[in-house]
Amino acid sequence: MSIIPTIKRFEAESYLSEIETVVVDQSDGGVCLEQTVFYAESGGQPGDSGSLLFEDGLCLPVADTRYIPGRLRILHVVTPPPGMVLTGRRVVARIDWPRRYRLMRMHTCLHLLCSAIDAPVTGCAIFPEYGRLDFDLEDTIDRAELTGRLNQLVARDEPIVIECAQDAAVPLVRTVDAAPPPASAEGLRVVRIGAIDRQPCGGTHVRSTAEVGPITVTNVQKKGRRHRRIKLVLDDAMPPA
Incomplete structure (x- = not known):
């Protein structure tokens, strides 16, 4: 059966x-x-x-x-x-809606981070408390400057929509050794954030960048010659000092 x-x-x-x-x-x-x-x-x-x-x-x-x-x-x-x-x-x-909504905000935030760094993504982790992306990158990253750029993207209040794209219209997949993008009979599931980002993704997201809210890049780690790990939090999830 x-x-x-x-x-x-x-x-x-x-x-x-x-x-x-x-x-x-x-x-x-x-x-x-x-x-x-x-x-x-x-x-x-x-x-x-x-x-x-x-x-x-x-x-x-x-x-x-x-x-x-x-x-x-x-x-x-x-x-x-x-x-x-x-x-x-x-x-x-x-x-558990409060937990899911925080994950939606964080996942959307990592798409913004992905768009702000011109390098392949080599790893990803999303939690209610924080998120991180690993990049194949040699350059030094200024944490405060990156925080400012990301918050500017959030403040643009860009709409986030789900599209279906056929193979000929597949956008750039930035993740190294990525699993096959989510697909159906209609095509690939693509998440588009205004004019900021467009890529295959099966995750859950908020409706606009403004819903992400203020964020802070808390750490930029050098894990190797070409490995930078960037960790960030939603400001309302920051631990007490």
């Missing part, structure tokens, strides 16, 4: 925080849903957390969200009571 892929509502509706759906499969690791708002870990962005609320009042925390090998289905990591059958049951899937 062929496996029906999970419908990924987060790809087109990143601001959707909950939906009603059905459990289609269950394993020791968790459950698969017919459709989901939970982003599965990929592209440097961690999987969503949240909860599954069943009609009888059962509430199961979702600790993580991951792709099952083959990437057709998404596993929601939960621990149901022993012996409980969840397959076939209706459920409200609800993400």
Whole structure:
């Protein structure tokens, strides 16, 4: 029997925080849903957390969200009571929205950083508390100057839209040894930030650069002759002095 892929509502509706759906499969690791708002870990962005609320009042925390090998289905990591059958049951899937929104802001911010540095990206990590990109770069980077440039891009309030591009229109992929860009029957999923940046991406993003808010480049590390690691935070996430 062929496996029906999970419908990924987060790809087109990143601001959707909950939906009603059905459990289609269950394993020791968790459950698969017919459709989901939970982003599965990929592209440097961690999987969503949240909860599954069943009609009888059962509430199961979702600790993580991951792709099952083959990437057709998404596993929601939960621990149901022993012996409980969840397959076939209706459920409200609800993400931890404050955490997701911070990840959306941070992911968008890293696109801005990518556009500001003219060098290939060799690594990426996105967390609610901070984000970082690694660049194949020899040049010295002035942390304060880069912070200023990024905040200027944020202040432009550029719109962020999701496009589908056919192969002939594929924009530059800046990541070295990148995984294949996200694609569907319509084409590649491309994130365009006004006139600032345009590249394939499967992650979740805010609607405009202004939503990112003020940011600070906290560290520029020299990890090797041609390896610069740039770490930044959203200012409302900065730790106390």
